[in-house]
Amino acid sequence: MSPSVPLQEMIRAIRSARTQCEERGVIQRECAAIRAQFRQTDNGGRSHNLAKLLYVHMLGYPAHFGQMECVRMIASPRYSEKRVGYLGAMMLLDEKQDASLLITNSIKNDLSHSNQYVQSLALCTLACMGSAEMCRDLAPEIDRLLRSSNSYIKKKAALCAVHIVRKVHDLGELFVPSARSLLSEKNHGVLHGAVVLITELCERSPETLERFRKTVPDLVQIMKGLVISGYSPDHDVAGVSDPFLQVRILRLLRILGRNNEAASDAMNDLLAQVATNTDSTKTVGNAVLYETVLTVLDIKSESGLRVLAVNILGRFLLNNDRNIRYIAMTSLQKIVSTDHNAVQRHRGTIVDCLKDQDASVKRRALELSLALVSASNIRSMMKELLIFLSSCPPELRAQAASGIFNAAERYAPSKRWHIDTILHVLTTAGGDVRDETVPNLIQLITNTSELHCYTVHKLYRALFTDISQQPLVQVACWCIGEYGDLLLKGECQETEAVQVTEDDVLDALEIVLQSHMSTPTTRGFALTATMKLSTRITDNVDRIRSIVSIYGSCIDVELQQRAVEYNALFKKYDHMRAAVLERMPVIQKNSLGQTNGELSEEPMKESQPGKVKQEETALPPQPAGQVVDLLDLLGGSQEPLQPGSSVGGSASTQLTAAPSSAGGDLLDLLGGFEPTPLAPAPTVTVYEKNGVTLTLSCEQQSESGLTVTLTASNSTDSDISGFTLQAAVPKSVQLQMRAPSRDSLPAHGGAKLTQLVVLNNPNKVNLKMRIRVSYTCQGSVVQDMVQVDSFPGL
Amino acid sequence: MHVINCDSHTPSTRCAGLRFLLLFNRQGKLRLQKWFVPTSDRERKKVIRDMIMLVLPRQPRTCNFLRWKDLKIVYKRYASLYFCAGLEEQDNELLALEVLHRYVELLDKYFGNVCELDIIFNFEKAYFILDEFLMGGEVLETSKFAVNVSMEQADTLQEHHPYG
Numbered sequence: 001m002s003p004s005v006p007l008q009e010m011i012r013a014i015r016s017a018r019t020q021c022e023e024r025g026v027i028q029r030e031c032a033a034i035r036a037q038f039r040q041t042d043n044g045g046r047s048h049n050l051a052k053l054l055y056v057h058m059l060g061y062p063a064h065f066g067q068m069e070c071v072r073m074i075a076s077p078r079y080s081e082k083r084v085g086y087l088g089a090m091m092l093l094d095e096k097q098d099a100s101l102l103i104t105n106s107i108k109n110d111l112s113h114s115n116q117y118v119q120s121l122a123l124c125t126l127a128c129m130g131s132a133e134m135c136r137d138l139a140p141e142i143d144r145l146l147r148s149s150n151s152y153i154k155k156k157a158a159l160c161a162v163h164i165v166r167k168v169h170d171l172g173e174l175f176v177p178s179a180r181s182l183l184s185e186k187n188h189g190v191l192h193g194a195v196v197l198i199t200e201l202c203e204r205s206p207e208t209l210e211r212f213r214k215t216v217p218d219l220v221q222i223m224k225g226l227v228i229s230g231y232s233p234d235h236d237v238a239g240v241s242d243p244f245l246q247v248r249i250l251r252l253l254r255i256l257g258r259n260n261e262a263a264s265d266a267m268n269d270l271l272a273q274v275a276t277n278t279d280s281t282k283t284v285g286n287a288v289l290y291e292t293v294l295t296v297l298d299i300k301s302e303s304g305l306r307v308l309a310v311n312i313l314g315r316f317l318l319n320n321d322r323n324i325r326y327i328a329m330t331s332l333q334k335i336v337s338t339d340h341n342a343v344q345r346h347r348g349t350i351v352d353c354l355k356d357q358d359a360s361v362k363r364r365a366l367e368l369s370l371a372l373v374s375a376s377n378i379r380s381m382m383k384e385l386l387i388f389l390s391s392c393p394p395e396l397r398a399q400a401a402s403g404i405f406n407a408a409e410r411y412a413p414s415k416r417w418h419i420d421t422i423l424h425v426l427t428t429a430g431g432d433v434r435d436e437t438v439p440n441l442i443q444l445i446t447n448t449s450e451l452h453c454y455t456v457h458k459l460y461r462a463l464f465t466d467i468s469q470q471p472l473v474q475v476a477c478w479c480i481g482e483y484g485d486l487l488l489k490g491e492c493q494e495t496e497a498v499q500v501t502e503d504d505v506l507d508a509l510e511i512v513l514q515s516h517m518s519t520p521t522t523r524g525f526a527l528t529a530t531m532k533l534s535t536r537i538t539d540n541v542d543r544i545r546s547i548v549s550i551y552g553s554c555i556d557v558e559l560q561q562r563a564v565e566y567n568a569l570f571k572k573y574d575h576m577r578a579a580v581l582e583r584m585p586v587i588q589k590n591s592l593g594q595t596n597g598e599l600s601e602e603p604m605k606e607s608q609p610g611k612v613k614q615e616e617t618a619l620p621p622q623p624a625g626q627v628v629d630l631l632d633l634l635g636g637s638q639e640p641l642q643p644g645s646s647v648g649g650s651a652s653t654q655l656t657a658a659p660s661s662a663g664g665d666l667l668d669l670l671g672g673f674e675p676t677p678l679a680p681a682p683t684v685t686v687y688e689k690n691g692v693t694l695t696l697s698c699e700q701q702s703e704s705g706l707t708v709t710l711t712a713s714n715s716t717d718s719d720i721s722g723f724t725l726q727a728a729v730p731k732s733v734q735l736q737m738r739a740p741s742r743d744s745l746p747a748h749g750g751a752k753l754t755q756l757v758v759l760n761n762p763n764k765v766n767l768k769m770r771i772r773v774s775y776t777c778q779g780s781v782v783q784d785m786v787q788v789d790s791f792p793g794l
Numbered sequence: 795m796h797v798i799n800c801d802s803h804t805p806s807t808r809c810a811g812l813r814f815l816l817l818f819n820r821q822g823k824l825r826l827q828k829w830f831v832p833t834s835d836r837e838r839k840k841v842i843r844d845m846i847m848l849v850l851p852r853q854p855r856t857c858n859f860l861r862w863k864d865l866k867i868v869y870k871r872y873a874s875l876y877f878c879a880g881l882e883e884q885d886n887e888l889l890a891l892e893v894l895h896r897y898v899e900l901l902d903k904y905f906g907n908v909c910e911l912d913i914i915f916n917f918e919k920a921y922f923i924l925d926e927f928l929m930g931g932e933v934l935e936t937s938k939f940a941v942n943v944s945m946e947q948a949d950t951l952q953e954h955h956p957y958g
Contacts, residue, residue, distance in 0.1 A: 008915050011915055051918055054918070058827065083922070087918060087922070096834070117951050152944070159932055159934055160929070160930070162932065189936060192933060193934070199810065200809075234938075235936055243889065244889065244892070245936055248933075284888075287886060323857055323859060323888065326857045357856070361857055
């Protein structure tokens with residue numbers, strides 16, 4: 001069979017070009033020649049020219065000027081030209097090209113050509129790039145060809161039909177009868193095409209799937225024939241008879257048996273037979289076994305069969321072939337939640353795969369290992385995972401770190417273990433952890449008061465080992481700031497204590513502040529920590545003062561602001577400094593990350609017994625109107641602040657609230673205020689003091705939605721300006737404050753101010769609201785707080 | 795000229811079959827590209843670039859399976875050529891390896907001890923053989939012999955009876 005000489009000459013010429021530039025030159029010349037040839041009328045070399053162009057196209061050069069030539073060639077009566085023309089169409093045209101429409105007619109004609117090879121070209125091209133329009137147009141013709149007596153045509157028509165169904169789902173209905181009858185074919189090519197077509201039809205339409213369930217016995221028969229038949233030279237691949245067909249049938253069985261007991265029963269024996277009889281020494285056998293396992297696990301198979309399937313996967317895990325191991329882990333990943341115990345049995349092998357050389361295998365092993373962590377194996381698994389983390393490829397580190405954190409959080413056997421684990425991860429892979437790791441860790445440390453000393457010692461030491469891991473440095477700074485006094489005490493139960501002086505500790509923080517590796521966030525942490533130490537150390541407060549004042553002119557705005565405010569704390573508010581910088585209370589999980597405009601409500605727990613005043617702020621005192629002021633926390637909605645005492649210490653209207661409880665109750669510090677109790681009325685006065693009155697009315701909007709209207713008025717002789725209201729509600733209630741109608745209250749009740757508060761109380765908790773009133777009158781700022789425990793009309 | 799109303803590409807609803815098959819050598823030169831779903835020129839170039847970048851650096855005895863976007867990638871090296879296929883999520887990777895192997899066998903039978911040069915100088919034949927083996931991303935003919943017979947007959951037709 002003679003190759004195309006002109007084509008081969010051109011290829012040789014291109015290949016002998018020594019540089020890219022030379023190659024481009026050759027190609028330009030050739031393309032020019034080809035273009036010229038295209039313009040000429042029919043000559044003997046048309047197919048050669050198009051072939052040349054297609055070669056050039058494959059090298060990456062533009063070839064769109066050949067599109068019309070493809071169209072012309074396809075219409076040619078010569079087979080050689082049609083062949084190359086159709087090839088060109090498949091390479092150069094897609095449904096988006098205008099030219100593709102033009103070949104529809106040729107395809108239509110060629111589908112009924114007397115020669116099967118011409119028909120085949122048309123079928124192939126239609127299946128490759130047929131647009132939805134073409135598919136609609138030619139579907140009936142394809143269906144006709146499905147009933148032809150020619151196997152060669154039938155098998156191609158079947159896959160062409162698959163393409164049509166993928167393109168235009170509705171046309172599936174058309175092919176159902178033919179597809180059904182094709183199942184009785186003997187020709188493997190046709191049978192395979194039929195199975196693929198039926199699979200596609202069933203995937204697209206549940207009704208069609210129902211109808212095809214009846215074919216399960218036929219499919220089982222065909223499979224049986226393949227599995228137990230003797231050697232068939234035509235289809236044998238390393239001892240497996242037609243693995244392509246087997247896999248496709250198994251896949252169809254999977255779809256038909258899913259969620260259907262009867263169908264699953266009907267295929268049970270066959271699946272067991274395939275699972276046990278298929279030779280697993282070569283890839284091809286394993287391909288069939290793999291598909292079998294997937295099918296068994298997806299249908300309603302009996303437990304014995306399921307165990308068999310998982311065991312096959314277990315065997316795969318031990319296979320020398322990496323591909324097989326990879327496949328096994330992918331499959332085990334899919335069933336780890338449903339068949340957890342079965343997969344746990346293979347945990348050892350899976351963990352070993354963490355050490356595999358291959359990155360794909362490692363990744364799979366990591367995912368699977370993380371899924372297999374449980375309370376009983378947490379310690380041993382974590383050891384392995386941490387070893388893995390220290391040597392794992394960089395692209396897996398973030399995933400490994402976050403997986404380890406999740407596992408640690410869920411199954412930590414002890415707090416110390418938990419803290420140690422997180423610290424270990426931060427030292428090993430600090431750069432790859434997520435942002436919320438730092439606040440999460442801080443929260444964990446705060447809540448583990450018994451380990452404060454241990455933690456601060458560990459972190460202090462860690463700081464000196466590596467100052468580059470930002471999350472670690474941030475947490476270390478925070479701890480040193482909070483618990484620096486424990487560090488200075490020089491004794492520790494859990495670990496060897498350090499002997500440091502105040503200067504040493506301040507040195508450490510200054511190193512962080514000045515290090516070029518510290519990010520602005522880290523510097524912020526270090527500065528605040530330094531500031532906090534001013535109340536925890538005795539001798540070097542001046543040093544802190546000077547550090548703080550230096551940063552008052554820092555270029556970084558965030559640092560500058562902090563420094564300036566800390567300076568202010570030293571100068572103007574020195575009397576508050578001790579209170580402001582005291583030990584942090586225990587933080588609740590979802591209290592971190594507040595949004596503007598909503599005050600958080602977190603139940604306050606006493607972290608140190610005996611501490612009465614809990615006025616802390618994490619940030620320096622902010623001007624009125626700012627949020628995230630811990631003073632605004634609502635005392636526990638579900639649980640009382642003090643054992644036994646009720647929350648409503650102050651404002652209470654109709655309900656008989658318990659009188660203000662003894663000292664230690666947050667509410668008392670804020671000066672509980674008893675408003676005048678009113679008879680039940682839609683509007684109730686919740687605050688009245690110094691001539692300023694605040695009334696509240698509410699309206700139920702929906703099952704859980706409620707709008708509260710607050711109205712303020714001023715009966716004094718002077719105008720009030722800068723009037724703002726802030727509100728806080730229990731944890732599970734969502735709150736949204738609308739803009740107030742005005743922000744000033746003229747004297748003598750000249751105008752009222754109203755503000756709408758929209759609430760959503762999905763859990764139907766006891767609704768309470770704490771409102772902070774703030775305004776300026778006669779030049780001085782007045783701030784007050786009132787708590788509303790019951791709402792009129794509710 | 796009326797505007798052609800094309801369906802948008804829906805590769806995501808496709809549940810089975812190859813999306814593409816690429817052959818390239820160690821220098822990253824493309825020797826064959828077959829696309830089983832509509833893919834624009836720019837997308838094709840991107841996929842080819844990505845595949846070459848993913849596959850060429852792979853060490854000899856590593857896993858033949860990769861993940862790339864929402865596809866599974868199966869590749870195998872035969873002498874100087876990499877055969878690289880993109881599969882849908884549900885497809886059987888081990889079988890895909892068999893598909894690649896079968897294609898190599900078919901080429902080998904047709905060309906007689908096939909090498910890269912055969913595929914360079916007779917690329918159309920490589921496509922014709924592929925089109926007798928796969929269609930629409932699915933296996934068309936599972937018998938080696940049948941494919942070879944079809945190729946012989948089609949070639950004969952081209953030689954002796956050009957008008958069909």
